[in-house]
Amino acid sequence: MAILDHNRRGGFTIIEMLISLPLALIVAGSAYAALRVASQAVTTATRLSLENTMLRDGALAANDDLDFWTSYDDPSDPTNRRLRGSVDKWWSDDGRGMPFTPFAALTPSGEPVWERQDAGVYDDRRGWDPSESWSAADPKTWWRGHLAQRKNFATLTHGGLLAPDLRGGHYGIFANIERRQHIRCDPHTTAAGHACVSDYGDVGVKHTWLANQQRGLLRSLGYYGIFDYLPPNQVIGWHEAYDAARTDPGGVPTGFLMSEVGWPVMWNGRNVQTQMDRFGYHRDSFSFRYVIAPSYGGGDLGTLMEESHRMVWRLAWAADSYAALLERIANARDRLPLRPTHWPAMNVSMARFLSQQRMVAWSTVRVTSPVTGDNLKLSFTGFGTSLRGARQQRRPAGGWAAWDNRPGAINDATLDGQQ
Amino acid sequence: MRRTFSNPTQYTSGSPGRPARPVPRAAFSLFEIAICLGILTMSVVTVLMQFSAGIRVQQQVRYRTYAAAKAQEILDVFATTHNANPHGDQEGREAWDVGIGYSNFAPDLERRVANMFNGVAPVPPSIARRLDSPGDEIARILDRGGNLYYALPTAATGLQEAGLPRDHANELQKVVFAVDGYAQANAMHGFPWKAWPYSAAYPSPPVHAPNRAAAFLPGHARTFPLQFPVWNDPDPTKPRPEGFPFYVWEEISDPSDAGADWPMRKVFDWIEDARDPAARYGFLAYGYDAPVQVPGTPWKRVDPPAFSSEGAVRYLQGALWYASRIGLPQPFYDPGPSPVPLADPPPPYDPDPMASTRIFARGGGVAVHKQVQAMRFLAHAATCMTRWKTLAELGGQPSSGGLAVPSVTIDGAPSPAIILSHDLITYYHESCLNLAMKYAASFPYDWGAPRPAQRAIMMDVPLLEWQVFASRSGAPSGAIDPNHRCEQWLPLSAQPLVNPGVSMSYPDLEIPDGRDHAFWGDPARFTVTAPFAPTERCRQLVFWSADWKSYEDAETAPSAPVDASRYPIAGPVPGADFRGRMWATGKLPITGGAVFSYVNPEHIFLFNQPMGAIATGTNADPFTNFGTGQDHKGFNPNFPLADVLDTYCGVHGADRDFNRQLDRGPVPTTVRMRAHPLNRFNFYDPRIAFTLR
Secondary structure, eight states: OOOOOTTOOOSOOHHHHHHHHHHHHHHHHHHHHHHHHHHHHHHHHHHHHHHHHHHHHHHHHHHHHHHHOTTTOOTTOGGGOGGGOOOSOSTGGGOOOOTTOOTTOBOTTSOBSSOOBOOSSGGGOBSOOTTOOOOTTOGGGSOOSOTTOOOOTTTOOOOGGGOSSOTTOOGGGTBOSSSEEEEOOOOOBOTTSOBOOSOOEEEEOSBOHHHHHHHHHHHHHOHHHHHHHSOTTEEEOOOOSOOTTTBOTTSOBGGGBOTTTOSBEEESSSOSOEEEETTEEEEOOGGGGEEEOOOOOSSOHHHIIIIITTOEEEOOSSTTTTHHHHHHHOOOEESOTTOOTTSOEEEEEEEEEEETTEEEEEEEEEEEOTTTOOEEEEEEEOOOOOHHHHHTTBOTTSSBOOOOOSTTOOOOOOTTOOO | OOOBOSOTTOBOOOSTTSOOOBOOBOSOOHHHHHHHHHHHHHHHHHHHHHHHHHHHHHHHHHHHHHHHHHHHHHHHHHHHSOOOOBTOOOOOSSGGGSGGGGTTTOSOHHHHHOSTTTTEEEOOHHHHTTEEOGGGHHHHHHHTTOOEEEEOSSOOOSSOGGGSOOOOOOGGGGEEEEEESOOOOOBOSOOTTSOSOOEEOSSOOOOOEEOSOGGGSOTTOOEEOOOHHHHTOSOTTSOOOOOOOEEOHHHHHOGGGOSSSOTTHHHHOEESOTTOTTOEESHHHHHHTOOBOOTTSOOBOOSSOSSSHHHHHHHHHHHHHHHHHTTOOHHHHOOOSSOOOOOSSSSSOOSOTTSOOGGGGGGTTOOHHHHHHHHHHHHHHHHHGGGTSOTTTTTTTTTOSOEEEOOOEETTEEOOOEEEOHHHHHHHHHHHHHHHHHHHHHOTTBOSSOEETTOOOGGGSOOEEEEEEEEEEEOOTTOSSTTOOEEEEEEEESSOOBOOOBOSSOTTSBOOOTTOTTTSOOGGGOOTTSOOOHHHHEEEEEEEEOOGGGBTTTTTSOOOOOOGGGSOOOOOOTTOOHHHHHHTTSSSOTTOGGGGGGSOTTGGGBOSSOOTTSOTTOBOGGGSOTTSTTOOGGGOTTSOHHHHHHHHTTTTOBOTTOSSBOOOOSBOTTOOEEOEEEEEEEEEOOSSOOOOO
16 A cells, blocks of 8 residues: 655755746747747748749740840730831831831831832842842842942031042942932032032932832831841941932931941941041941930830830930930839739849940849838840841731741741731 | 656655665656757757758859859850950051950950950959859969959940949849850951951042051152141131141052052042143042142142042043053953943852852953952042033943043053943942952952952951960060060961051051061961860859958959050050050040940949048049049049059959949958859850851
């Protein structure tokens, strides 16, 4: 039989309590701290992970855009094809298309943006032919003109080859917009008193293909488009009927005469002009000051036409000179419009322009904290599809164009085709 | 668990004399608890460490994303940046006189990418040396003369940072990178003695332009003291301003033209009779309506003016005389009625630019470059007539008859008489382009005639490289120390160069042709076209993460030394020593955005004065180039040279995060920092310069 031990204690001693309570407090405190740190760490890691995921997603989206140009024109989204319009308002009849306007489209007045005509041979073809190789050995691709051609009589007084008085003669007799052209003289006189003697006459012109290609591309696509489509070794500028308001005395559109120097634009990897002056031989890049961009920015179509995608931005180095340009063309878009409110905002922008004779596609991924407003930014450029390639990815009526290079395969029509 | 006793003196009751059995207590001893707590603490700490490790992993993941994007951008820039070399002098009297002789802009990634427009600059070496990396890879690269790079705040936009909107620094700057592996010998990007390819418009008159000084003109070069605007002035009696002399580069550039008569002079300017100002042939009188000056009398224009139909005829007569004088047969310049342009083969065109060159067979054995030149001048001179005569006066189209261009005696020989018609003008023009294009495409190592400016092709750029097993030495132009010597490798070309002529900048120096092996290297050493194994040329782009911006001197540490090839040095200039050529040229400001390939990559951020006394957080705009364009105190040549060069070299540091304030981080310079490896990318430098688009 068990004997009850009245001396047995049923609880902790005070010593035990004094020891255990601090220990428990330490443990509890540590646990709390650990949990708190863990919670913060988990929160931080989750935030980092989420931001990283967003960054990666943004980078992937930007890379996708490099190849498919969906921020400028989305074949799958009818609401995002604003660069397919056409207008007739800039440079009188020269303003017709936009970077994604199908060549076969009609302007509001019912004219084709750029009609293809295969009639005739060789130099008589018109419109854009995607199969044309633009071989450097093909004489119809050679620019024919006077590289020292200057602007109109009234504004320039330079002498010699630089004189704006047709000193080198009429080069419109070799290549022109029209097969038959009345070659006129500017009736004005130069500051030195020189005037053109008389009109040359009605001339049958041998080379008309290149002039029509250049004018057609400018009309249809704008400045960015013409530089994208033409081979990089092209001089740009063509002869057409003389018009005192729009062309130089020889008929070269003044819009394509460089304002500082007055001769036709050349956009190439080397250069238009070998300069030799008192400091020696330079290869100058006249285009380096120019930023040429297709725009998606705000405003109506007219604003886009006149101020944006066709624009040649001549920018100084002064602070914030590029801000307006970049804001207009960057086309930032929210990648997660339906995100939870506590998630960061994430947008991706893609600004495409030409600078330093390089076609720049500048992506910026921004992740913005909803609490602090802090920005996380990843900014990079990449090499992707040209505008010409992007147009060939698209069907004129929307949707992506299927393409198969197997012999006999029938491919979808593209924005470059003529249907 | 071992049982314990709360009080070993307590025993259960039992038999007397026998110790009672101890009563076990179900509790832990303090020792056990201590061990448990220790284990628990270790576990918690371990778990906590995992959390921080997880954060670090996420950060590394982010940096890897940055690194991958940056690598993509670097290679994009590498492949798509144009090859032109804006505004930098490319010709010297010797290869060591100009930056391009030091391989600047060679097709090498670091040379091409690390500049202020392309988003890459070297980390200051004093900071880079504090970064420890696995295997001491960073230190090894620095020891070899390489650089550690960081990304400028924005991407490689091609836009100057000063023109961009202000933006905060981004984490991308915590990613640093370097190129591991040596640059290989690739094709020479420019020939320092002559910046070939020279381009000229086709058709055009002989190339003529000012030269920096008569000191570099050979004795037989003719100079013309007047300048364009003055010549076109209606009052030719005005006092003439001083100007740099013009000379006709092309009439002295062709060594095969050397002789008593210098035939191309008749195309540009030839005064047959000094007493008769109208007896002046060539382009000069016509093109510039050039006034003349009989010694002792005022300048005056000829009457009738040289810029006239008569003047244009005399220009054409000079061009015809040249064609005849160099031996071209009559059918070349006077093909008769209904002329068919020289073409090879018949139209529409020759799809193979390297096809046989039978187009030159009509030239009667005259050197091909001379045929090209003769037709270029004829086409230009003949087209000038369309300014003065109507189509009807030129025989209509198709032409029947035309303008009689009589024979004249020039320098004792007659010029051919022709009937100039519209069809003949068209023949000249078409033949001119056909000949020039064929010549440029087929003879890349014949530099006898400039390349057509309206069509740049790869054949314009011959394959040249440095032979790195032999060299020449000499004194630099304008040397401050006469004992100073420079040394440079010998140039090599894929095929022997013919008709190299002289350069525009230094026409007094004959450039040896390919037969001169004292100048040109051993052809057997030419490697540009040789096959190679990938392992011979592979390089790696290596990325690390390191918070180097936390250093207290992250913005005040001096820039990396600027490679000599980046100095924006002008070519030799009379009266200017080596130092003077670096900054005082006016046309070659070290500020210019145009010369971005020649400046310190941190150029736009550089501080222009010692920043030691400037408080952290101070607005940096007054001390940098932001927003002030190119006229900046620190770069102004009116300021002491030492100040300018200190600024240019980045002695005072730079606002490297572009937040436009002076920042100092919390980490002292005595602390070393760990650089964590991120990514590695293999790449190759191209053997020749190219541009993708």
